[in-house]
Amino acid sequence: MPTTPVVMHWLHHAVEPHILFPAITILVLTLIWGATFNRIRADRVTAEHNATVSVQLLAETYEAQVVRALREIDLTLSTVKYAAEVRGMENLLPTLKTMGLLPPELVFTVSIADSKGNILSSTSASKLPSVADESYFQSQTRNDTFSISRPSAGLDSGATQLQFSRRLSDTADGRFSGIVMLSVDAAYFVSSYDSSLLGDHGLLSIVATDGVILVRRSGDKLSAGDKLDYTALAAQADVQAGDNIKPSVDDLDGESRYRDVHALYGFPLLLIVGLAEDEQLAATRSGMSSSIRSATAASLLLMVIATVLGYMSRQLALNRRKIAEVQLAQAEHSRYMAYHDPLTALPNRSLFSKLLAQGIQMAHRN
Numbered sequence: 001m002p003t004t005p006v007v008m009h010w011l012h013h014a015v016e017p018h019i020l021f022p023a024i025t026i027l028v029l030t031l032i033w034g035a036t037f038n039r040i041r042a043d044r045v046t047a048e049h050n051a052t053v054s055v056q057l058l059a060e061t062y063e064a065q066v067v068r069a070l071r072e073i074d075l076t077l078s079t080v081k082y083a084a085e086v087r088g089m090e091n092l093l094p095t096l097k098t099m100g101l102l103p104p105e106l107v108f109t110v111s112i113a114d115s116k117g118n119i120l121s122s123t124s125a126s127k128l129p130s131v132a133d134e135s136y137f138q139s140q141t142r143n144d145t146f147s148i149s150r151p152s153a154g155l156d157s158g159a160t161q162l163q164f165s166r167r168l169s170d171t172a173d174g175r176f177s178g179i180v181m182l183s184v185d186a187a188y189f190v191s192s193y194d195s196s197l198l199g200d201h202g203l204l205s206i207v208a209t210d211g212v213i214l215v216r217r218s219g220d221k222l223s224a225g226d227k228l229d230y231t232a233l234a235a236q237a238d239v240q241a242g243d244n245i246k247p248s249v250d251d252l253d254g255e256s257r258y259r260d261v262h263a264l265y266g267f268p269l270l271l272i273v274g275l276a277e278d279e280q281l282a283a284t285r286s287g288m289s290s291s292i293r294s295a296t297a298a299s300l301l302l303m304v305i306a307t308v309l310g311y312m313s314r315q316l317a318l319n320r321r322k323i324a325e326v327q328l329a330q331a332e333h334s335r336y337m338a339y340h341d342p343l344t345a346l347p348n349r350s351l352f353s354k355l356l357a358q359g360i361q362m363a364h365r366n
Helices: 004-014 017-087 092-098 135-142 186-190 230-239 282-339 349-365
Strands: 108-114 119-122 160-169 176-185 203-208 213-218 221-223 247-249 256-263 269-276
Touching (some): 017 108, 017 186, 135 160, 160 213, 230 269, 282 349
Antiparallel strands (some): 160 176
C-alpha cells in the first residue's frame, strides 16, 4: 500500500516519548475526571430522589396527625353542640367533664357563648368577656359550619391561639342561640416537629383558604399570621406527584426547600412540609468535595509521574545522542589516522595509494 510508509512514519513519531507520555496523561486525566463527574452527578440525583421521597412520607404522616387532631376537635364541638341543644346549656361543661367527654384542660379550652357573644361557661378560669366582634362568631350566625379562627394572642400566656367553633341552634325554631368554642395553642399542631427527620431548617405549616398561616415552625422558630399566595399553593398541591417536587425558595425566610403541599380532606386547610435543600444535599456536597480532592490528587500524581518519565526519557535520548556523537567522532578520528602520519599530520602512503587507485579508476572510465 502506498500509504504504509506515511502511516509508519506517523506511528514512529507517535511512540516518541515527548508525544506518547503527554497523550497517555491526557487520556488518563479524561478518564479520572469523567468518572468523578459521573459519580457526583449520580450521587446528586440519588440525594434529590431521597429528599423527594422523604418529604412526601413526612407530609403524609403529618397530614394524618393533623386530620386526626382536627377530627377529635370537631367531635368535641359536635358533642357539646348536641348536648347543649338537647339538654340546655346550664351546668353543661362540668357535666360533660365529669363524664370524660371533654379533652384535657391543659391543652384545650372549651367555652360556650350565647347569641350575643357573651361567654356563659368555660373550662378555663380566665375567659373572654365577649366574642361578639370575632369573625368566627359572625360567620356562625350565618352558617352552621366547622369554623377555624385566625391566629390570636391568648389572654394569659400571650401564646398564639386558634379558636374552633360550631353554631348552636334553638331546637324549636332553628334560630341562632350561640356557639361552642374550643381554643388550643397553635404550637400544638407543630409539636411533632422532629429535628432528626426535618433538620434544623425544615418546615411544618398550616395555611387557611385566605392564605393566612395558622401556624408555622422551622427549627425552633414558631410564627403565625403571615400571608401566602393560596392559589399558587393549591396549584402546587394539585400537580405534585412522584419526583416532581423541586427545591423552591421560601418567601418568608429565603430558605430553599423541597416542599410537599397537601389539601386536607374534609377541612379548608393546606398543609406544607419542607426539607431544607442545603441539609438534604450536605452529605452529597461533602462527598463531591472529597471526590474532587481525590481526583485532583490523582491528577497531580499522574502529572508528576508523567513529568518524571518524560524527563528520564529525554535524558536517555540525550545520552544516546552523545554516545552516537562520540562513536562518530571516534570513527572520523580513526579514518583520519589511517590516512595521515601521526607525527607530522601529513598524508601517508595509504592515502596516496587510495587517491592513485581512484585516479586510475576514473582514467579507465573516461
